[in-house]
Amino acid sequence: MSRTGGDLVVESLVALGARNVFGLPGQHALGLFHALHRSSLRYFGSRTEVNAAFAADGHARTTGEVTPLLVSTGPGALQTLAGLQEAAASSVPVLGISSQIPSAGLGGARRGYLHELPDQQASFRDVVKHTRVVRAASQIPSAIAEAWRIAASAPTGPVWLEIPQDVLLGPAGVPVVTGLSAAPVPLAPRAELLAEAAKLLQEAQRPVILAGGGVVRGGAQPQLLELAGKLGSPVVSTFGGKGAFPWEHELSLQSWMEDRHTTDVLRDADVLLVVGSGLGELSSNYRTFRPRGRIVQIEADLGKLEANHGALGIHADARLALRALIPLVRQRDAVVPDLLTKVRDRLDSQDLAVERDVLAGVRDALPDDAPSFWDMTILAYWAWSAWDPRQAAMHTAQGAGGLGYAYPAALGAASTVDGPVLAVSGDGGAMYGLSELATATQYDLDVTWLIVDDGGYGILREYMAGAFGETNGTELTRPDFVALAESFGVPAVRTTPDRLRADLAEALAGRGPAVVVLPALLRMFAPTHLEQR
Structure with missing residues (x-):
């Protein structure tokens, strides 16, 4: 035709x-x-x-x-x-x-x-x-x-x-398209801004780097690792910056962005280098971050540059800016605060063994190179802070914060990934994507869906109970997720916190879609930002 x-x-x-x-x-x-x-x-x-x-x-x-x-x-x-x-x-x-x-x-x-x-x-x-x-x-x-x-x-x-x-x-009217090109426009930093940033960082006594999602999107991880090593600067990753910096590196302060000790480290830096983050709500401990020193902000989105805090703003792609900054600074000794011990001590003081074991079980079951996609659910809020992404990215819907993201996004990833993909939802978020079990079956997509079933919108339940002493609209009638998955031809299992590691590993090892349902009422760690609001 x-x-x-x-x-x-x-x-x-x-x-x-x-x-x-x-x-x-x-x-x-x-x-x-x-x-x-x-x-x-x-x-x-x-x-x-x-x-x-x-x-x-x-x-x-x-x-x-x-x-x-x-x-x-x-x-x-x-x-x-x-x-x-x-x-x-x-x-x-x-x-x-x-x-x-x-x-x-x-x-x-x-x-x-x-x-x-x-x-x-x-x-x-x-x-x-x-x-x-x-x-x-x-x-x-x-x-x-x-x-x-x-x-x-x-x-x-x-x-x-x-x-x-x-x-x-209608008719095409033109020959077959063959030679189309759409190379992205590079966003390079200005030299005078880099020179000033290098001067500030070199003279700093307590420099800290905050690595955001722009580092990951720009493929700037090698440049960030080299610059941090040269400056001897500790690196905090935002939730969106998971994977920007090696989790267990001696300079890594990981991503406990909702912890007051982390906020204090960022606040007390005499020069804070912010790369690929707009310092929005989740990256500023719900806007309780109050910087005492200078901020150098490298950001590709012009609208986010100095949107929340005054800074030496450098409008540039993270990889290009960091690569140009590396030769402008000298090697210096590392100064790393003992932040992670304080974080662990605070968690140890709370009754959170089940939550920590569940997240550890998921991490142990998931292959290091398998990507994961997380809905807006309590276990994902834990993962924002505590998840070690290892060789694969952790993806969440924290940008806009809508429900129902994890499972369909994981299916999209599975269309191109050779190996298992994990999706994590609560029962509330899972209801948004149940129809996609048909999609997973139709295309035989290798996604294991972990549904943490707590009978409602768990994180909203916590927020409402904490703010008002009661809840409304958070409790949900839900289906038998195991039976429902099986009706689509998807193998499913109901697990417990003790069996989660083994059941999830078995599901991930199989080929094609699978569902693991964990009935559990998980709690968040106590926030440390409320008294600072």
Whole structure:
């Protein structure tokens, strides 16, 4: 058959290096999905659009590649917003491509098309980095290349394109796309800023480095390790910066960001080098961090530069900035505060043996090189502080903080990972993704889903009880997760804290999807920030 606008979309994606795409078809997008069927792209279809967006996010985080998300108009497009908000908050390069009503209906005239919105694009403008409506087939390759480049350029993030139904179904009108290029624009630091940063760090008596997610996204771990070693500076990792610095390194202060002792170390630094973090709520112990010294902030997102604290702001990609900073500083002896002993002593003073054993059991069961994806649940809040990522990344939805992220994102990762992937949810978050058990079965994706069943929204239960002395809306009726998983053909087991390590290891060792259900009422460690608010 003759080529269409839909073919131009898939040809452009292939030319730019895409291999896997995620999404859900719809009436206005059928031309795109028919073309997809004729392409070399591997399609993974979710059961809801928000889960498709999470799956694309998980794939993009795992590969570091721009990942296409293909959906239809109106309700389908709007359902991606929660996933795209998470991608935006966590700087994940998802390329959303949505169909639109026929071109004759664009412009807000309300002509009564199915799925019609007066201005669908407006819903996405404040969520993603870039939006565009494509109005002719000849625009498609350039529009996709433009969006791809923007998504891949620091700060990475999601973008959004809309293509009317008639353009997707109409003739391509141009030759097959072969030579498309969308190299990201490098974000290099300014030399005079680096010189001043080097001077401050060299003269510091108590320098500390705070490593954020920008280090991981920019692949700047080797440069951070070399710079920290040269400065003799201890390194604290934010929750989003898990994996930025070796967990057990002599300079590592790990990531106990909700611990007052960690906040004190950051506060007392005479020069704090913040790399790839905006020092937002979770990276400042709920905004109780009050710096006493100078801050040097390296940040690719211009909007986050000095957004929370005054600093010597360096607008740059973390890898390029650290690489340029290394030769500007001299070798010096390390000065590392005894922070981790204080953290351990504080935990030992609380009755948290079950929680610590459960997290240790998960860590022992998971292979060192297996990625993990965590929902907004109590065990994940523990993992933010206590999880050693080892050779693989720990991914969470802490950017936007929405529920339901872990399982669909893990499925997206499993589409490209050779080996097991772990997803961790509470029973509340798990209810968002139960339909994706069908997706896991259909594509035989190697994801083990650990569901910690405490009968409600556990973290909200704790927050409400602590703030008001009672709870409301936090208790949930839920299904028999084991029986439900088995009804999808997914092997499942109900475990206990004592058997968790063995049961989870067995599930991870098997091939294909599996579910492990842990009925347990876990508690958070006592916060140390409340009295400082």
